[in-house]
Amino acid sequence: MTSNLETQLLALREEGEKAIAAADTLESLEELRVKYLGKKGSLSVLLGGMGKLPAEERPKIGAVANTVKEALQTSLDRQRTALEAAKIQAQLEAETLDVTMPGIYYPQGRVHPINGMIDRALDIFVGMGYTVASGPEMETDYYNFEALNTPPDHPARDMQDTFYLPDGNLLRTHTSSVQIRYMENEEPPIRIVAPGRVYRRDNVDATHAAVFHQIELLAIDEGLTFTDLKGTIKVFLQAMFGELPIRFRASYFPFTEPSAEVDLQWNGRWLEVMGCGMVDPNVLKAVGYDPEIYTGFAAGFGVERFAMVLHQLDDIRRVYASDLRFLRQF
Structure with a gap:
């Protein structure tokens, strides 16, 4: 065995x-x-x-x-x-790499002047304590007009004629609609900045486009005044353009009262660069805020206009043409 x-x-x-x-x-x-x-x-x-x-x-x-x-x-x-x-x-x-072979060239990308301008502006506002907010580009008539104190028979609608859809919705004419949506879901104090694409039925020329980009800011709190608005805009514009003269001219917007246009002295002449004003009490009521307690201010500007000024562009259409000879300059 x-x-x-x-x-x-x-x-x-x-x-x-x-x-x-x-x-x-x-x-x-x-x-x-x-x-x-x-x-x-x-x-x-x-x-x-x-x-x-x-x-x-x-x-x-x-x-x-x-x-x-x-x-x-x-x-x-x-x-x-x-x-x-x-x-x-x-x-x-x-996986052997033949180091004697020529490499594959991938051209380095560049930030588009519009994106670069948006990033630059948002950096300034975020540094001032603002939160970036966003919303849909297809809006209802309520958020785009009615909640912003612009009822159907209001003549101010003619200034913002836009593209309407068969279901009654429309392509937003400003990013102010983002402010309404944000206020509906948040309680004061609020400080937001809303960048985005907007649409208006404008005739396209060297300074106008039917589709462009806008940045708007909104601040709601107890005791805010027009002085706070002026100080905020002054800090922003000086951070963007440098120490240049700034002036405020009385204007009209249906969702702010009082309202003003902001001009900047650039190369010896005054340029209109922003619109602003104190939030109309009717707008605060529309979102459930008590205008006896809260006040606020808002402002907005076109990104392409800032890009044209800072980069000395002669035609707004250049930023949309995808011409590499133009884009490689940035």
Whole structure:
């Protein structure tokens, strides 16, 4: 019995070492490990018969079994190391980079003048404590006009004629609608800046476009005055254009009272750059704010107009033409 079991163990070692040496993948090697050295593997099955051996012979068979187990484990480790090295070498060969070959040129992108102007303005307002807010470009008549103190028969609508859709909605004429939506969901104090694309049925020429970009700001709190509005705009314009003379001219907007146009002295002449005013009490009532407690101010400007001034552009249409000869200047 002893001789027969010892013979089986030695035969198992020889068989296992040959099979392991022939394994060509890590997966097949793992299968061989389970087959020979697993809990239900061949070695365990053979050692299960040791209980039938005389007590004095068990140490000898046990020593042979340990030798067989160590030999198989050594073969497994050696073959695993070889297969892993071969796998790494194959990967290196497949991913080899020929440094003598010419590289692929990818031209570096540039920030579009409109995006750059928006980023620059938002950086200034965020630094002043404002939060960036956004809203849909397709709006209802209520958010675009009525909640902003502009009922259907109001003549101010003629100044902002826009694109109406068959369902009665429209493409927003300003980002003031964002302010209404924000106020409906938030309680004062509020300080937001709303950038975005807007639409008006303007005749396209060197200074007008039917689609352009606007940035508006809104502040609502207790005790805000026109002085706070002037101070905010002065800080913003000086951060954008430098220490230049600024003036406020009385104007009219249906959603602010009093209202003003803001002019900047640029290259020896006055340029209109912004519109502003104190939020009309009717606008505060529309969103559920008590105008006896809260006051606020708002202002807005066209991004393209700022870009034309700062970059000295002669035609607004250049920023929409995607002409690389123009865009590469920025």
